[in-house]
Amino acid sequence: MTIYFYVEREKPYGCFSNFSAHGFMLDELYWATSEHYFQAQKFVGTPYLEKVRQTKTPKDAANMGRNRSLPLRSDWEQVKDDVMRNAVLQKFRTHADIREILLITGEEVLVENSPIDYYWGCGKDGSGKNKLGQILMEVREVLRNGD
Template identity: 40%
Template sequence: MKKEGLPLTITTKLVEVFAFVAPKIIGGKNAPSPVGELGMVEMTQALDLIDVCYEQVGPDMLISGFLQPIPDLLPVIPSVDETFAIDPTVTPYESTIIFFYKTWDPYGAFSNFSPHAIQMPDDNGDYVTWSSVEHYYQAHKFIGVDDPLAQDCVEKIKLVRSPEEAARIGRLLQRKFPDLVRSDWDNIKIDVMYRALKCKFSIYPHLNSLLLSTAGSVLVEASPHDLFWGGGREGEGLNYLGRLLMQLRSEFLGESDSAIENNCIAL
């Protein structure tokens, strides 16, 4: 069944990158690097190049290519009717699209990899601190399963330092131990994500303000690989992360400043 898309066209410019690889070796934590200050310390943060060319220049190797752009999209995420139902502030056919993906982008705080800890109640009503929304989400694949191995999976995910590592470990454990994943995961994962996002955007005023500043715009996680939470490479994704953020935005806009309902406590 084909879904009706928003008739918006987004264009991007290609950025060409040149890098020389010299036959020299230098080491140590203070060794120079051309991209050392960009904060890309995990492989999941790596920027992809397309149309890569190699050329030997004297003893060095010149590598050139173009940064993989967010492709021109004719969004199918979500349909006009779904968008308006999620957030009435969005005007079909007239709204702009705000993309987010990398945490250092202008709206990178919308990513689940943003370094914002949350505190959420466990099954006993005690509040537990999670280093990021991604930590919370990945661990909940195994929470509630009556098996010591499942509890070990939760602790492994909870204790890793970065959201990228939490995502990697969570997906790895899900593939390795499919029987340990809670049987209702596919039915509850959207609600798990919703609760974590609501906590995150409730306890950090600057994040709440950033989300509200996008009122009237369609929010799209520009992940080219995740076709459930993201928008996909050509707008074929379901963009459920963007949908949940628009839903929360609508709820926050409809609430008074003195009565913001949430299920978490301030850090």
């Protein structure tokens, strides 16, 4: 079976969304969502990291992170998967309730059912890379094996 998730308000798997309100500490800072962390990492070493971190909503963080008039770090394409993996792992390490939801999925395939994202999600036609789903399955395995 395949478990599809997309927006944070979908139960019970909405917690798999990077927009879900499950904050955590990482890099000695508090992040309201994994989206805040992910988008801010595009601007390491600049004041924009803190501006993204302090945005009110994950949507605001995403919009700022996607603003190409801002100075994107030069190695972003090489590090973005690891950045996402770190954020997702820390989110699920921090929150026992959603960690349990992830672990209960067993061996199910997890798919971000985004109609617009062909990298992190499956895209409108299902041909996307589903990188977020893959990372969630990796994190599930790490958590299952006790880190």
